[in-house]
Amino acid sequence: MYLHTIEEEQATGRVAEIYERQRAQIGFVMDAAKCFTARPDLLPIYTDFSDRVRAGFSLGLREWRLITLIAAKHIPSTYCSHVYSRQLIDDLGSKEAVLAVQRDFRTAGLPDKDVEMLAYAETIAQDASRISQADIDRLRAVGFSDTQICDIALCAAFRCFVSRFFDAVGAGTEAAFINEDAEFRATMSVGRAV
Template identity: 30%
Template sequence: MARIQVVDETRAEGPLKEVYAEIARKRGSVANVFKIESLNPAVMRAHLDFYMSIMYGKSGLSRQQREMIATAVSNANGCHYCTTHHSEALWKYIRDDATIQAVKADFAAAPVGPKEKAMLAYAIRVTKLPAAVNEVDIERLRQAGFSDADILDMTLVASYFNFVNRLVLSLGVRLERDEDRVYKY
């Protein structure tokens, strides 16, 4: 499964067993991206809490918009694992393979609105050139109709996926079988 030791749910004890149970309850099953953190249950729990907050918490960004960011950023980073997971989640909202493929491959040509295109352009800029982000980028988002709270949320989502993509890629997290990817979106 990975380049480091992973403690499976069947061998988990104590705090790790509790975190696995919490993840399964909240998400439907335990994804390998969480299992990779099994040697540090406190980090796994913090990761779950952060993920749930930025992806499901109260926000001016819709769940669809957040999944679009997750998909585009993960694809830009070459993270097949996260691109697959979040393309599947995005399907729950868009239900159009061509649009999802366009969000991954060339969001500028994707059949989405100008607001979403501005959001995705910003997310990719945060991913590829974070030090180059400037007031012009922020003003472009405001002009597209995003509030400063929305801009914070999209930055959090993009930054989170840059972190997780690196975790997955560096430690060799493997994609679960199709039948094992059963999550609450």
């Protein structure tokens, strides 16, 4: 981490509560949480916003993770690629399936609906000004509601914000998220080296 942040033993109030919740969920406090404490008022705001976005997300966790993986690839965010690829192994059934999506989701054997969702997320991460009515029409044609389209856009754009912030302040990928497989690790290292 490039900035001074609140360490676990120094945390009080809401920051301590958020740290404790994360420790209870995954066993440690991520740099992704700590980095917001360079300005201590930010972590509760970020956490509340993130929790509300996820609680109201009209698609499943699998879709959240797929969108995040593709957005992270184009940001490029090694941190988020490693975190979400690890979670996607269970969702997709194997490391090979995750690698196929990371390399080219269009040829990874995903359903058409997923391909359209990820094409939209990819364009958002690369250059959202290129989105047109035709993109929205394609999403509707494969069965997405306007609420779901909004959520795809929100998930991809949210990832652009947080991933760039993590890199800008030096949040690093924790060892727990780095796969022991050299090919997998290299493929997910899309930006800063781990």
